[in-house]
Every structure is written in C-alpha cells, then in structure tokens.
Amino acid sequence: MNTDIQNFFQNKIIFVTGGTGFLGKVLIEKILRSTKVRRIYVIVRPKSGHESIVERFNDILKSPLFEKLHKLRPKFPDHIQLMEGDCSQENLGLSNDDYRTLIENVEVIMHCAATVRFNETLSLATQINVHGTADIIKMAKEMKHLKSFVHISTAFVNCTTIHCVEGFTKDKLNVTCEQLLNIKKSLSPEQFDSLTPTLIGKYPNTYSFTKAVSEEFVQTHAESLPICILRPAIVFSTSEEPFAGWMDNIQGAAGVTYGILMGALRVVNTAFERRAPIVPVDYCANIMLAAAWYTASLDTSKFTKNPTIYNFTPEESNLMTWGRYINIFLNSNCQMPYSKIMWYPMVKIISNNFLYRLMLFLYQTIPAYIMDVICKLQGSKMSVVKLNQKISRLTDSLRYFLAYDFTFDTANTRHLWKSMSSEDKKLFNFDMMSLQWNVYLQNNAKGLRRFAAKEEPSTIPAARSSLKRFKICHLAINSIVFMALLWIVKNVFFVFWKW
Secondary structure: OOOHHHHHHOOOEEEEEOOOOHHHHHHHHHHHHHOOOOEEEEEEOOOOOOOOHHHHHHHHHOOHHHHHHHHHOOOHHHHEEEEEOOOOOHHHHOOHHHHHHHHHHOOEEEEOOOOOOOOOOHHHHHHHHHHHHHHHHHHHHHOOOOOEEEEEOOHHHHOOOOEEOOOOOHHHOOOOHHHHHHHHHHOOHHHHHHOHHHHHOOOOOHHHHHHHHHHHHHHHHOOOOOEEEEEEOEEEOOOOOOOOOOOOOOOHHHHHHHHHHOOOOOEEOOOOOOEOOEEEHHHHHHHHHHHHHHHHHOOHHHHHOOOEEEEEOOOOOOOOEHHHHHHHHHHHHHHOOOOOOOOOOOOEEOOOHHHHHHHHHHHHHHHHHHHHHHHHHOOOOOOHHHHHHHHHHHHHHHHHHHHOOOEEOOHHHHHHHHHOOHHHHHHOOOOOOOOOHHHHHHHHHHHHHHHHOOOOHHHHHHHHHHHHHHHHHHHHHHHHHHHHHHHHHHHHHHHHHHO
C-alpha cells in the first residue's frame, strides 16, 4: 500500500536541474527507489572528456550510490530521459523541441542547479544562480500540468544577520534581480565583476548574494506558481540512504575536514562551542519530496501569497559544535588514517582573528616553505607552498560561516514534518531531532576516505604505521621547539636580571 507522498509521485513526470550534482544525484536515486514516477527529465551539460551526455550520465550511474537501485530496479534507467542543456545559457541551453516537451509534460520541478563555489566570479554566479532561476520560472509559467515546484536555496541567504528567519531577504539587497540582470547585460564580464563589492553589499560572497537575489525573483515573479523554497544548511554525506557515509566531493567544509586529516590544515578560525549547521544529503532529498507533496496539496488560492520557505538546519535541542565535530574526525582518523598524509593530523581552534593569523603563519606558512625546500632537495616537483595557498583560499571562503554562531527559525519545517503520516516519516525521514551525531560523523569519516579521497580500506594498516612515524616526528619537533623557546626565555631573563 502506497503512502501519501508515494501516491502523489505515482506516474508523475518530473524535471530535475542539477541532476549531476551532489544533491541532484541523491535526489534522483531516492525518487526512483522509493516512488513509481513515469519519467524524470534531467538536464545534462556536455563535459570535456565525454563523447556525449549519455556517456557522462552512465558514468554517474556506475557510482556506488546507485548499486542498491540497480539490484532493486534493474530497468530504472528507462525512467530517465536526458536533455542536453546548460543552466548558464539562455533558456537553459535547451533545444526548441526539448523546451516544448518540458512545457507540455512536466508536473513537478526540482530546481537544484547552482554554482556553490563561495568565491565564484559574480558574472558566472549571476548567470547560473540568478538568470538560470529566472529562465526556469518563465518556463514553469508556460507548463500546462505543473503541480509543484521546489526551488533549492541556502540557509545562508540571511547570513547578514545572526538569526535567520523563514522569510525573504529583499530588504537586505542593494539591487533587485531585474536590476542585476540589466547591469550584467550592459557590461562585459570583467566590468561587471569589478562591481562585486558594491553590488553584494554586506553579503560575504557571491554565492549567498546570488541565492538571495534568486529568492527575490521567486517572490516577485512566481506568485501564480505552486512553488516553495528549501534552504538547506551545509550539506554533508548520507546518513541512511541508500547507505551511510556516501559523498563524492571534497568541497567546502568537507575540503577543510580533508585538509585537517591530511595534516595540511592545522589552524581553524572558529570557536569550540560554535554551532556546526550540518545536514545529511539524503535528508535534503527527503524533505524536497515531502515539500513537493505538501505544496501540491495546498489550496491554489494561497499561491498568490509569498511561497513557503523551509529552513533545513539542525534543531536547537540536538546541535553539533565545530569543536566536537573536529574531535570526532580526528579520533576516527586514528583508526583509519589516510595513506598519503603530509604530517601528523592536529588542529588548533582559535576564535581571535589576530591570534589566528599569527598561528597560521607559524603552523602553516613557515612549515610549507621548509617542506618545499626538502621536496626540491629530494627532486620532487610537489609545491607545498602552492598547496598551502590553495587550502588558505578554501578556509578563507568559509571563515565568515565559521566565525558566527548562526541560529535559524524552522517552524515551517517542523510543521511539514508533523503533516506527514507515520509511514511517510519512515520512508522520507528528515528529522534532525533524532539524528545521532556521533554515528553519523563516524560514517561520514569513512565515506570521506573511501568515496571522496578514493582510499581503499586495504591501505589502512600501512597508513597506521605511517601515522605512528609522523606522530613520533611531530612530538620530537614539538619538544625541540619547546626546549629552544625555554632556552631563549631563560637567556633573555638572565640578561635582564643581570642588567
């Protein structure tokens, strides 16, 4: 017997953007494993190194993420129809025939496509995140059978304030969506990018800014559509489905974690007790499906008002802190270290900005130059300095989100959860109250090593031996430095005492 959400998706035709991204892949897998949709249209951008979009997507279907689905429904690819397109292009880069097919058939839209790089150029971030959203809303207005539209934003569209409400941020923007697109249209990419500080105002990066502008467009131009907005926090590996710990990239906070476990990142600018707004990617897929079902069930007269916004973040009564997060990963790393670590993994958590910069210089910049000299003497072409600069750029892009203790309203999300049947809560779980953080992050550590870093379990014994050697070196150097500092202090004190 089907549940309410399964009944809603029964025989539906769905359009997914961003289907080749982290969330998009998990969403497609979940839809095909838990519902009986008729078809999923997926936009795929041609990529160098692949003969066609079919070849590129087939490579994705070979991922461990889809192994369970292959066993349960061997013919599931028959329900996926690929369309060549690009959300950075006009009309999503679709052919006229494909565009018309979508308008004539689609009943549910899942708009996940976005550039999620915090330091993306404003021109490209605007083209994908803003112009792409405007194009798909224009398309949605022409769709004859549209029942529901879920737009993926971010919990940090409100990041210019510490408390993030489930409401729009129009008053915090320097420009409207239409103004931004008109400015972009009248300038070259270089000229437009030069205006970045003026245009984004108090926003810390182009990602959160363009997501906020996209929401402004949804608020002002999608009033007649059955649309809702989902704002997930930092999206991490799967918690439960199709198995625990799957992830396929080392970006954002996952990249910082990887840098720590490799021994390359030793200083983090945050506070031990500061909230870590992390959510599992499979929970994000589940709440998307639940939100689509609930939006379609609403009275159509409500679509003339502001769309419902769902902040999807950890609940106040079940929080994770950055200090606890780092400790769990470091403890897990003792059991399954990386085979190619650069140094013994350790990290200093520092909230003071001046002290952070000082420790960064002492613990990362100076050692990077020393290791570069050693590498050159050994004939290696590896540049530790360049690697350190790359890590620094990554951590700098995240510093704003680590530096503040953000809080979030989740009233709409809690209401959505309460509106679901007990059967749907089991099948489409996104209850952050019941998430067991220790178990989740331990599985996350395994997944980061296995799927993102591509390190096989067979390398663990040798990696443990290597970790022991690095630990001995680490303790020896720390002892030498400590003794040297004592000697300096002693001699300075003696000179002043004698004087």
